Amino acid sequence: MIAVRVEDRAGERASFAVRPGERLLHAGLSAGLGLPYECATGTCGGCKATVTEGEARSLWNAAPGRRVCRRPGEILMCQSAVASETLTLKLPAAFREAREPPSGVRVGRVCGFRHLTPEIGTFSVELDAPIEHAPGQFALISAPGVEGPRAYSMTSAPSSTPRLDFLARLNEAGALTPLLFSGALDGCEVNVLGPLGRATLRSDDDRPFLAIVGGSGIAGMLSIVEAALAAGHFGRHPSRLVFGLRKPNGAFLLDELADAVRRSQGGLRVTVAFSDEPPGPDFAAAFPDLEAAHGLAHDVVRAGVSEIAAERPIVFVAGPPPMVDASMRMLVMEAKVSPAEIRFDRFG
Numbered sequence: 139m140i141a142v143r144v145e146d147r148a149g150e151r152a153s154f155a156v157r158p159g160e161r162l163l164h165a166g167l168s169a170g171l172g173l174p175y176e177c178a179t180g181t182c183g184g185c186k187a188t189v190t191e192g193e194a195r196s197l198w199n200a201a202p203g204r205r206v207c208r209r210p211g212e213i214l215m216c217q218s219a220v221a222s223e224t225l226t227l228k229l230p231a232a233f234r235e236a237r238e239p240p241s242g243v244r245v246g247r248v249c250g251f252r253h254l255t256p257e258i259g260t261f262s263v264e265l266d267a268p269i270e271h272a273p274g275q276f277a278l279i280s281a282p283g284v285e286g287p288r289a290y291s292m293t294s295a296p297s298s299t300p301r302l303d304f305l306a307r308l309n310e311a312g313a314l315t316p317l318l319f320s321g322a323l324d325g326c327e328v329n330v331l332g333p334l335g336r337a338t339l340r341s342d343d344d345r346p347f348l349a350i351v352g353g354s355g356i357a358g359m360l361s362i363v364e365a366a367l368a369a370g371h372f373g374r375h376p377s378r379l380v381f382g383l384r385k386p387n388g389a390f391l392l393d394e395l396a397d398a399v400r401r402s403q404g405g406l407r408v409t410v411a412f413s414d415e416p417p418g419p420d421f422a423a424a425f426p427d428l429e430a431a432h433g434l435a436h437d438v439v440r441a442g443v444s445e446i447a448a449e450r451p452i453v454f455v456a457g458p459p460p461m462v463d464a465s466m467r468m469l470v471m472e473a474k475v476s477p478a479e480i481r482f483d484r485f486g
């Protein structure tokens with residue numbers, strides 16, 4: 139094991155141990171440090187740090203998040219391993235308060251893959267021991283023969299069972315999801331690192347929430363909705379979820395959302411926003427508990443911007459980067475929500 143020292147912008151110091159070849163971010167989070175990150179998979183650039191002593195080696199030179207590494211010594215902690223006998227890093231921000239359950243690595247087996255549409259599916263991993271997670275978190279799955287881990291959000295509410303349920307979107311050009319969607323991973327042993335992610339519903343959250351999610355970003359929100367139902371959150375705080383999809387043909391998880399609306403007894407309002415095609419009259423007949431709209435999810439929310447400014451809800455945003463960025467702009471510029479108040483998951 140090699141010791142890594144870290145200093146944040148305020149001069150606070152911490153250290154953790156890393157194995158040769160292990161990703162620095164994963165080792166630091168597993169040690170309970172509040173390191174900065176968003177995606178943990180090389181996309182966002184949120185885990186940037188500067189090497190001030192020693193050397194690190196990049197595990198993925200083409201990582202999209204490396205666009206933020208412009209100065210000598212800047213690295214992505216989630217895509218770098220140690221390459222010297224000691225390593226010292228400087229963070230551009232302060233350590234985050236570690237509020238979520240600690241991360242760790244578990245071994246598990248993939249089971250129960252099910253197509254929801256040709257491009258979206260659900261699957262489970264039976265772990266050797268349970269992972270404690272907060273609603274809205276994700277985990278990194280490493281499969282044999284696939285270079286590097288991939289991130290998937292848990293759809294299930296936290297429980298003490300050693301089984302995690304996930305949602306996945308098929309990436310034809312990727313290495314892992316084609317295996318998953320073909321059934322080739324069924325029964326395969328995988329490593330699971332988690333939980334990760336800070337866009338969570340906390341037990342002391344005592345306000346309504348507004349969620350804007352796109353596509354497979356619904357995965358973590360399902361977990362949040364289930365946890366909120368179990369805690370009676372909607373009885374105290376009526377909340378709203380706007381779910382962005384392209385077309386009615388190809389929609390998924392609407393039965394589950396309609397069921398959640400019914401169980402909330404009026405406390406949860408769900409609007410499905412179709413960007414490319416308006417919902418037909420058959421939508422209302424099939425899903426009387428859901429509302430439907432034609433447009434982008436954040437534009438649907440924009441219509442009630444004055445209510446957001448007045449109510450100050452907890453705001454969740456999850457989905458592809460352009461959707462998350464447009465939603466954040468609208469929330470900050472028009473609804474006057476502080477960026478620090480927005481809990482978001484941005485993934486490609």
Ligand code: FES
Binds near residue numbers: 178
């Ligand atoms: Fe490392 Fe996103 S957390 S690039």
